[in-house]
Amino acid sequence: MEAWPVAAGGTIGVVNWVDAHTHLFSPSQREARGEIAERDRTFAEMYGSPEAKMATVAELLGALDAAEIRHAVVAGFAFADERDIEEQNGYLAEAQRCSRGRVAVVATVNPGLAGWERQARQALDAGAVGFGELRPHNQGWEPLEPAGRALCGLARDAGAVLLWHVSEPVGHGYPGKEGGISPVELCRVATEFPGVKMVGAHLGGGLAYYLQMPEVKAAIENVYFDTAAATLLYDEQSVARLVDLAGPGRVIFGSDYPLLSPRRQLQRLLGQLPGDVAKQVCGGNAERLFRIATTHE
Numbered sequence: 001m002e003a004w005p006v007a008a009g010g011t012i013g014v015v016n017w018v019d020a021h022t023h024l025f026s027p028s029q030r031e032a033r034g035e036i037a038e039r040d041r042t043f044a045e046m047y048g049s050p051e052a053k054m055a056t057v058a059e060l061l062g063a064l065d066a067a068e069i070r071h072a073v074v075a076g077f078a079f080a081d082e083r084d085i086e087e088q089n090g091y092l093a094e095a096q097r098c099s100r101g102r103v104a105v106v107a108t109v110n111p112g113l114a115g116w117e118r119q120a121r122q123a124l125d126a127g128a129v130g131f132g133e134l135r136p137h138n139q140g141w142e143p144l145e146p147a148g149r150a151l152c153g154l155a156r157d158a159g160a161v162l163l164w165h166v167s168e169p170v171g172h173g174y175p176g177k178e179g180g181i182s183p184v185e186l187c188r189v190a191t192e193f194p195g196v197k198m199v200g201a202h203l204g205g206g207l208a209y210y211l212q213m214p215e216v217k218a219a220i221e222n223v224y225f226d227t228a229a230a231t232l233l234y235d236e237q238s239v240a241r242l243v244d245l246a247g248p249g250r251v252i253f254g255s256d257y258p259l260l261s262p263r264r265q266l267q268r269l270l271g272q273l274p275g276d277v278a279k280q281v282c283g284g285n286a287e288r289l290f291r292i293a294t295t296h297e
């Protein structure tokens with residue numbers, strides 16, 4: 001079965017669910033995790049422990065099947081080093097091919113490296129629809145300085161989506177919390193590049209609260225908010241409140257697989273959101289944003 005029937009506005013529709021925030025690694029990078037951890041500080045923080053889960057595309061497709069989710073948006077990891085990025089993007093492109101379009105790729109870039117534009121264009125040529133999950137401060141570049149502006153310019157010209165790891169300025173620590181973009185920086189960069197669609201991961205680190213300020217609401221209509229790792233960060237009603245603040249067209253379901261189970265995270269949202277809202281949040285919005293080809297039966 002490839003889709004679930006969902007009650008929506010009194011009718012039964014068929015929905016292709018999309019998990020729009022997942023992470024993959026090649027088997028060889030998973031095997032080399034100890035070695036990579038020695039040269040990449042952020043990787044060491046997040047994946048240095050053998051307990052930290054790393055998944056291949058075959059494992060992802062199994063998890064999607066178990067959740068009856070049709071598509072996923074896959075990212076890798078914001079490696080610092082050019083050769084690690086090369087291998088990562090090669091694997092993501094292969095994952096897209098071998099999944100027969102079930103996964104859409106947001107490729108890895110490090111605008112702090114001299115050769116980053118070549119790698120970025122190569123990834124787009126291979127079919128990537130965006131870049132992410134971006135961790136500017138881990139990689140050592142500034143979103144609002146030339147490197148960040150160059151990335152935004154390239155994304156604007158290519159119609160590519162930018163998926164940012166947003167670091168909450170408050171609350172408990174966790175591996176990989178720091179080093180993303182701050183909600184304030186995301187607001188500024190999105191304001192400066194209204195033509196670039198951006199996703200603030202992890203409910204946007206609180207940025208959605210400021211959509212209640214009319215000038216902020218008007219300035220960042222290009223920002224979407226994903227629900228990745230919501231259950232590890234926020235209380236039960238957080239996604240419903242986010243939908244109230246941002247509107248059902250700007251909230252996107254993502255699990256942060258393999259950190260969390262797509263099945264449980266999707267079930268949770270389907271239990272909380274009205275049917276028509278769930279169809280947008282857990283499928284339709286990501287299909288449009290990431291240009292995911294859909295087959296309705």
Ligand SMILES: [Zn+2]
Nearest residue numbers: 133165166201
């Ligand atoms: Zn993240």
